[in-house]
Amino acid sequence: MKPTLLTGIFAFALYSAPLHAAVVIEEDFSGFSKGTDVAPDMGSPVITDGIVPAELTKTPGWSGSGVFQAGGSVYISAGEGSLATPAINLSGNGGNYKIMFRAKADVASTPLLIMDTQNGSGYGFATLTDEWAEYTMTMNGGTHASVIVFSGMYGGYCIDDIVIDDGGVGIPVLLPASDFTRGSFTANWEETVGADSYALNVFTLRYDPVTTIFKRDYLLEGYIVEGTSHTVADIDFGTPYYYTVCGCQGGECHIRAGTANEGYPRGRVGSCGLCGHGCER
Numbered sequence: 001m002k003p004t005l006l007t008g009i010f011a012f013a014l015y016s017a018p019l020h021a022a023v024v025i026e027e028d029f030s031g032f033s034k035g036t037d038v039a040p041d042m043g044s045p046v047i048t049d050g051i052v053p054a055e056l057t058k059t060p061g062w063s064g065s066g067v068f069q070a071g072g073s074v075y076i077s078a079g080e081g082s083l084a085t086p087a088i089n090l091s092g093n094g095g096n097y098k099i100m101f102r103a104k105a106d107v108a109s110t111p112l113l114i115m116d117t118q119n120g121s122g123y124g125f126a127t128l129t130d131e132w133a134e135y136t137m138t139m140n141g142g143t144h145a146s147v148i149v150f151s152g153m154y155g156g157y158c159i160d161d162i163v164i165d166d167g168g169v170g171i172p173v174l175l176p177a178s179d180f181t182r183g184s185f186t187a188n189w190e191e192t193v194g195a196d197s198y199a200l201n202v203f204t205l206r207y208d209p210v211t212t213i214f215k216r217d218y219l220l221e222g223y224i225v226e227g228t229s230h231t232v233a234d235i236d237f238g239t240p241y242y243y244t245v246c247g248c249q250g251g252e253c254h255i256r257a258g259t260a261n262e263g264y265p266r267g268r269v270g271s272c273g274l275c276g277h278g279c280e281r
Contacts, residue, residue: 061086090142
């Protein structure tokens, strides 16, 4: 095996899933391939324990009851049928957001109730036809952990192509670190829609034997940068560093954008840069 010289500087960019601009969640239900929108697969309920199997959706964590596959769309049965998103952050843009979807009801003029279970005032109705049509609803009162529920209490219907957009700042796409020296490196990211500045967090991870998780020791926390890169100085040679970036607008930073979950990164999240003569990536 070819020897590799590692001279001790590591910088990892912690990636969030790259979402387009302000889209918080988007689901096309292509995994719901059984049945058709005319004849849903009613013999095999998708949900048996309250949770939609993760392999059926782009984003895991959907839940509900009375949910069936319908040829690339979801059929929600009348009565107690419902479909709920995972917990999503809709607190950006003052808690205002849009819900866009396609739907068709078993019977024309069926009302569809949509509500945020974390905010009793966040609800609305759409009147469905018995043909596929596109709908857009404007809601407010979004929280850091909103769960949007689509109810079938008034009649059965198919729903597809759900998009929830908070109209706020997009998520920065992080790029590999660069320009390593013994005491610095450059953190890089792409420009994102709606942001006029960025909040940069740079930290190391320290294992806490009491809680058995890795905690962050920040070198920079919420450091405001106007461009799309920043040279991080005063680092300790030989210590791995991690960074995240959040988009800001008008002095308000949207912490949802570009942050990573607390704890040790699972596997190699982001890109690793190794500095020095003979360094290899």
